[in-house]
Amino acid sequence: MSHSRFNRRQFLSSSASLAKGSLLVLSVPAIVTACREASESRQQQAAFANLGAEEAAEFTAIAARIIPSDDTPGATEAGVIYFMDNVLGDPEREPILEALRDGLRELQYQIATEYNLGFFIELDVQQQDELLRANERTAFFNTMRYLTIAGTFSLPEYGGNRDNIGYNIIGFENPGGWAPPFGFYDADYRERGE
């Protein structure tokens, strides 16, 4: 049995506070109205509203290493890139988008110097993972991780979690409600008449 004591910074009980590790500043606006557009562009495979094709391809590939498509679908199938395109279109989040673009350029610089290639998508998955591991502590990576997870597990109307793919990964059926017994232990409790 492992024991460890987490301090507040490590243990982030509120998901909102996890933004601190990334560039993502919590901010609102016009997201709801942007949602319909995101969902339409996703359905039509239209061009992205806010991301360029090249950076979208790079971000998609990075997200695919954070939540990979393996024995179950991952960030790509969940449409995380459409979530990113949507929420980064919020004018208040423009500095975050700019910082992500800077971070991507920095990553591509590393790709050029270390692998003599131009783009993240040109690396094989081992190289991609190796590069991301080397960048694990950067604000760029943490923001990408944050957005990938948020895009996988938010309501589909924000552009990601397509067909509840994120929920399915963790076995969250999202039926709207449940009836007891809820799990093994309460079923056992009832059976034993405790």
Place this chain on the structure above:
Amino acid sequence: MAAASFPTREEVDFVVIGSGAAGGIMAKELSTAGHSVVVLEQGPHLQAADFKHDEWGYDHNFELTWGKPQGHPQTFRKSEQDTAEERDMVCGYAHNVGGSSMHFSGNFWRFRPIDFMEASVRGSVAGTNFSDWPISYEDLEPYYTKVDWEIGVSGLQGPWDPPRSREYPCPPMPIKGPDVLLERAAKGMGLNPYPAPVAILSQPHNGRPGCIHCGFCNGFGCEVNAKSSSLVTMMPLALDSGNCELRTHATVFRIETNEQGRASEVLYYDAEGNEQSQRTKAVVLCANGAETPRLLLLSASSRFPDGLANSSGFVGRNLMFNGYTSVMGLFDEPVNGYKSIPATRVIHDFYELDPALGFYGGGGIDARHPSRGTPMGFALMSGEVFGGASWGSEYKRNLAYQFSHVAAFDGHTTSLPLDSNNITLDDNVQDRWGRPAIRCTYMDHPDDLSTMQWFLDKTTELMEAAGASNVVGFYPENGQEGNVHLLGTCRMGADPDSSVIDPFHRSHDVPNLFLCDGSSLVTSGRGQPTMTIMALAFRAADYINQAAQRNEI
């Protein structure tokens, strides 16, 4: 009956500021007694159909609570020597009809007799304002029972429960996996776990349906009206009385007093941003433990230079958050703690810690899903918490397992009232209306931190006894920097020199100004204050109605 509508330039009997846990009850009790009431609420009138399982919207965009993105920044500092930093949110509360009773967890512990007289039983704590309440549990008990039945509470009466005059209207909620694990471990240690009282209906009551166990209680609005908020219990009755007008998107910025020193008008910005003023015979301020002191301080005048009702200097002081601890572990079989309500068992064996420990404190323990059962919230914390991968296939595999196999045992603990923990105005930061921002100054008392440490150790012991692996725990050992419990900032007391309101919530300084919400509390209780806020509101409303009958407002 159609909802009432009153001209602003004619006096109404009461303006109630805020429609939350206390304000909703005030609106209902005063209007159904025949008084004309205008309720001013900052936020919108959202209904069940408006609420969704929307983690991104609520947790990340502050759509229910509001924060800096909506033009409501707050500032925080640990001590008065520090410069306060602007934050997205420090003191959290929902901005909507029903206030935070709309999005709270539903945990609904009564205070116990000891809470009202602990300073004299336990002894004072040097350097603090720890004191007895001017009322007793017996004074409040009929109103706790009134809350049980009028608001709708599920639970089970037993020897573990504080004394009660009537049984719960609804049986306890069905036990969940985390609570089975807690209960078994606790019984093995000779403790007395019992069904948690909750303001969530286990069966239909007062025309509302029972819970469908969707799991999105804490931080979310109930999608079926099973959570017993002011929004769905009190405000409909107030509006049906024909004597109550609800004005939403109404941001109060000042309570005006007349030559007699009585509250006479309430000034606010309406939805269009136009300045309005409602004339009134009396004001009932129920804006919560952060907004109530803020508004009193904003209402300073030549007659009340330090803020309205603040001759004692106690407005804004003694802010108490309650402490909290959390320990998590993984189990072999699916726990599925993300289903149904936050907690179904509670342990109150440690309500008062042994004074021989050398510090003051006490609390309760319950079992939960660590991220309130939310998929995104858990996915963001998973990995780092248990020390495994935080991205990639291993992360994804671990996450899928952990989400269903995790349980958390949480401690909810006391906070001491201190002069140095307070709400003041920050003249350097304004909200969207130009009002000075809420400035929160807070550092947990050493005894409060010791209490949290004690509860972390005890819950860790319970978690190990429950058979968990990967046990990890935490409490805010460097001090809390925000909370949703906002208590004590306009405390009740018999002595006008050391309190803001009298034992019936009438302000000592302004006879027709009543304050009732978390700010009224003298001590913090053990971490679930809403039930007590509601009971105080019913009691205060009774008194106000009687005083009005005697023409003594």
